Amino acid sequence: MIDNYNPNKRKYVYYFLAILLSLTVLTIDVFSEKNLSRYLSEQLNAVFPEPEVINNNFNFTSLSIFKTKSNLINENIRLKNEVIELRKLKIENEKLREENKSNNLVVKEVDTSTYNILESSIIFKTPSEEYLISGGENINLKVKDLVIDESSYVVGVVSNVRQNRSIISTLENANFSIQGIDKYGNEYLITSDSESLLINSVKLRSTNTDIKLIYTDVSFGHPGQFPIVDLSTIPITISNDKLRVQIPIDFSLSYFSNLYLVQTK
Amino acid sequence: MKFLRKILLIFLTFLLIFTEARVNTLLSDIDYIEMLPFLIYIFYVSLYSFSSGSSLVLVLSGFYFDLFLTDNFLGYTSIKFLLICTIIHYLYTRLSSGIVTEFTLFYLSALIYKFEVISSSLGINFIYIIIICLPNYFLFKILASTLRRDVFSTKI
Numbered sequence: 001m002i003d004n005y006n007p008n009k010r011k012y013v014y015y016f017l018a019i020l021l022s023l024t025v026l027t028i029d030v031f032s033e034k035n036l037s038r039y040l041s042e043q044l045n046a047v048f049p050e051p052e053v054i055n056n057n058f059n060f061t062s063l064s065i066f067k068t069k070s071n072l073i074n075e076n077i078r079l080k081n082e083v084i085e086l087r088k089l090k091i092e093n094e095k096l097r098e099e100n101k102s103n104n105l106v107v108k109e110v111d112t113s114t115y116n117i118l119e120s121s122i123i124f125k126t127p128s129e130e131y132l133i134s135g136g137e138n139i140n141l142k143v144k145d146l147v148i149d150e151s152s153y154v155v156g157v158v159s160n161v162r163q164n165r166s167i168i169s170t171l172e173n174a175n176f177s178i179q180g181i182d183k184y185g186n187e188y189l190i191t192s193d194s195e196s197l198l199i200n201s202v203k204l205r206s207t208n209t210d211i212k213l214i215y216t217d218v219s220f221g222h223p224g225q226f227p228i229v230d231l232s233t234i235p236i237t238i239s240n241d242k243l244r245v246q247i248p249i250d251f252s253l254s255y256f257s258n259l260y261l262v263q264t265k
Numbered sequence: 266m267k268f269l270r271k272i273l274l275i276f277l278t279f280l281l282i283f284t285e286a287r288v289n290t291l292l293s294d295i296d297y298i299e300m301l302p303f304l305i306y307i308f309y310v311s312l313y314s315f316s317s318g319s320s321l322v323l324v325l326s327g328f329y330f331d332l333f334l335t336d337n338f339l340g341y342t343s344i345k346f347l348l349i350c351t352i353i354h355y356l357y358t359r360l361s362s363g364i365v366t367e368f369t370l371f372y373l374s375a376l377i378y379k380f381e382v383i384s385s386s387l388g389i390n391f392i393y394i395i396i397i398c399l400p401n402y403f404l405f406k407i408l409a410s411t412l413r414r415d416v417f418s419t420k421i
Contacts, residue, residue, distance in 0.1 A: 008358075014317035015351045018324050019344055025328075026340030037339040041332045125290040126335050128381040132286075160336040167336045174382075254294040 042163050115223060116263040120147075122255050123165060129194075130169055131253060135261065136162045144221045146262040154178065154216060154228045155251055158261070170253050171197065180214040180228045188214055190228055192249065197229060201243035209236040223264045271318060278326045281306055286334055299397040304378045305405045307346055308371055311353035313409070323347055349377045371402045 029036045099119075118139060124132040135141055147156035147168050156170035157178055169176045176192040184206035191198045199214065212232045215225035234247055253259075281303050288300045303326070310319045327343025335342065353374050360366050375398050376383060376391075383390045 011315055011317055012351065012355075014320045015347055018320040019347045019351075022324055022327065022340040022343035022347065024340075026338050026344065029339040034338065037332060040328075040339070044332065122290060124286040124334055125293045126286070127330070127379070128335060128337075130336065132334065252294065255290050256294075 038162070045163050114265060116265055118261040118263065120259045120261050122253070122257065122259070125255075126167065129173055130159065130167050131156070133166055133168055133259065133261075134164070136164050136166045138164050139261075140263065141166050141261060142263070146216060146223055146226055148226055148260050148262055149251070150258055150260075152226060153230075154226050155253065155259070157222070168259075171249050171251050172253060178216065178222070178228060179220040181217040181219075181225075182211045182214050184208055184211070186211070186243070188243070190214065194249075196246050196248045199229065199231075199243070199245040199247070201238075201241075204238070204241055204243065207238050209238065211236060218264075223262045226262065271322070275322055275325050278303070278306065278322055279329050282326060282329055282334070297393065297396045298400075301375070301378070301397070301401045302404075304375060305401060305408060307349055307378075308353065308374050308405055309409060309412075311350040311374070312357055312367075312370075313412075315350065315354045319350070320347060323350060345377065345380065349374045352377070368398070368402055371405065372398050375401070 025036070118135060120133045120135050122131050122133055126132055133147075141158055141161050143158055143161055145158040146154050147158065147170070149155045156168040157176070158166050159169040160167040171192050172194055174192060174194040178190050179202070180188045180190055182188070186201060186205050187203040189200050189202050191200075210232075212230065213227045214229050214231065215227055216222040217224040229247065231245065231247075234245060236243065236245060285300060285303050288302075292298050292300065307323070310323075323346040324343045327341075327346045328339060330342040331337050331339045353370050356370055356373075357366075360370075372395060375394050379390070379394055383394070
């Protein structure tokens with residue numbers, strides 16, 4: 001009788017029940033095609049709204065205590081504030097100049113009459129090595145929309161869209177895959193193992209090896225045509241009507257990287 | 266009071282997850298450095314604070330992870346956290362205590378914690394996990410020795 005009541009075993013039972021509860025929630029979410037998690041995510045967003053940037057310019061001279069001080073001290077403080085403001089403006093100006101420079105680079109590369117280019121930023125790196133970026137359903141972002149760098153090369157694909165954020169899969173993700181096409185109409189599947197990109201032909205229409213660039217295409221559900229890889233410097237051989245190339249990834253995404261989202265208008 | 270403590274603990278774990286994600290995002294430029302404060306928390310719970318109450322905290326933390334930080338189905342991460350806790354506690358109660366055993370268990374928990382990364386590319390990831398485990402295990406030891414200091418048995 002005493003043996004049956006084992007507090008340690010009881011703890012395991014609680015954990016087992018918790019796993020069952022999570023499994024039930026998981027099953028509901030799977031069968032509702034993520035509607036449950038989307039609904040909860042939206043509801044909780046309403047409870048915890050995104051923090052707004054409050055930019056209160058605190059003005060020392062407006063405090064009543066200073067009014068009683070001599071004009072000289074007031075003037076001094078006012079000037080100090082002005083210097084601080086000017087320094088802030090200088091820093092902001094430099095940042096905007098840099099941003100403008102990189103934006104101009106993208107605009108030059110991409111036909112802006114056909115596509116919307118939205119600048120985004122990384123919020124979090126997820127435990128599965130994917131990146132959470134700002135912007136989601138609120139900016140009409142869709143799954144398979146492209147993420148490009150400053151030279152308009154594809155660096156990632158939107159894999160999940162939420163209310164105001166999205167998850168992107170980048171070249172660094174081992175589960176990254178994208179379909180592409182070359183100038184001869186040959187189709188490729190490009191996958192990543194986080195160290196290098198593996199390019200495998202899916203349909204070869206031409207055996208020419210001067211492929212140079214592999215692009216995205218609308219037929220694969222992505223905005224087209226944006227370069228994915230440049231093969232102009234890589235020796236290419238076709239054997240048994242199959243092309244297989246492996247190239248190292250020389251791209252690294254960080255919190256400070258400039259990212260651009262491409263949407264078809 | 267007990268209820269309030271539990272609520273506070275849940276929010277603290279959310280904060281821990283948030284911190285982990287934020288710090289690792291900032292450290293994303295540096296390879297082989299990753300801070301895993303939430304894994305340290307799970308490991309501490311499985312070794313020293315394995316209770317029925319902590320299962321609820323882990324379930325809710327997993328939900329938080331799935332809702333805001335991952336692409337997974339809701340409940341997936343909760344199951345992962347609960348499995349880590351149960352397996353590590355089970356092994357800890359059956360294996361002899363010692364720093365090697367403890368580190369091996371910590372490594373095992375990190376392997377399950379980083380399951381998605383390992384499953385995508387085997388080989389190099391096992392070494393990578395060992396490297397990121399070392400500073401995190403050191404942090405765990407500091408935390409454990411600070412929290413488990415028995416003032417009554419300390420010699421004056």
